[in-house]
Amino acid sequence: MARRINPKCVACAQLSVAMARQLHGASGDGCWVEKRCHRRRSHYRNRQGLNEKRRVEYRQQVAAARADDGVERISLEVVASSLPYANLYIWREKRKDAPVHAIAATVIQNGQKVLEVEPIHCAGYRKRQLERYMEQKVMPYLKERFGITHFSNEIRLEPIECPLKDCPLKESFDSGGVVDD
Numbered sequence: 001m002a003r004r005i006n007p008k009c010v011a012c013a014q015l016s017v018a019m020a021r022q023l024h025g026a027s028g029d030g031c032w033v034e035k036r037c038h039r040r041r042s043h044y045r046n047r048q049g050l051n052e053k054r055r056v057e058y059r060q061q062v063a064a065a066r067a068d069d070g071v072e073r074i075s076l077e078v079v080a081s082s083l084p085y086a087n088l089y090i091w092r093e094k095r096k097d098a099p100v101h102a103i104a105a106t107v108i109q110n111g112q113k114v115l116e117v118e119p120i121h122c123a124g125y126r127k128r129q130l131e132r133y134m135e136q137k138v139m140p141y142l143k144e145r146f147g148i149t150h151f152s153n154e155i156r157l158e159p160i161e162c163p164l165k166d167c168p169l170k171e172s173f174d175s176g177g178v179v180d181d
Contacts, residue, residue: 005044012037013044084109086142088151089119091159100130101159101169105138107146115145119163 008031012020020041024032043050084107091102104119117138122130142148159169 010044013041084146085152086148087153089155091157
C-alpha cells in the first residue's frame with residue numbers, strides 16, 4: 001500500500017528552496033533533511049503529472065495486450081433466412097416430480113411462428129407414453145417437413161395457464177376452487 005501523503009511536505013513543495021530551508025531548517029521547526037527533502041519536494045510538485053503519465057502508459061499496455069492476445073477476431077455476415085427451430089411447451093408445476101398436465105410444440109422460422117402443434121392433455125399418461133407420442137408422432141413430422149431433429153427450448157408453463165378449452169383446471173379456478181353439488 002502506498003505511503004500517506006504528508007500535508008506539511010505538500011505545502012513545503014510550493015515554497016522556494018530558500019524559504020523552505022528557513023521555515024523547516026535549523027532556525028525553523030527542524031524537519032528539513034538535506035538528502036531527502038529536495039527529492040521529496042520535486043515528487044510532490046510533479047506528482048499529478050507523473051501519475052497521469054503512468055496511468056496513460058498502463059492503459060496503452062493493456063490495450064496492446066488485448067489487441068495482441070493471439071486470438072483472431074472476425075465478423076461474419078448473418079444469413080437473411082434462418083433455420084427453423086422448435087420449442088416444446090410443457091404445462092406442469094415447478095416441482096421435479098410433478099406430472100405433466102399438457103404439452104404442445106411450435107416451429108419458428110425467420111422470427112415468425114410457422115407451425116403450431118395443438119396442445120394435448122396428458123392426464124393419466126405415463127412418461128414412456130409421452131415419449132412415445134413425441135418420438136412416433138411429433139418428431140417424425142417435424143423432421144420430414146422442416147429437418148428438425150430435436151427441440152431447441154423446453155418451456156415450462158404453469159398448469160393454470162393451460163390453453164385448452166375443456167381443461168378441468170380452468171373450471172375449478174373459474175369457480176374459485178369450490179365445486180357446487
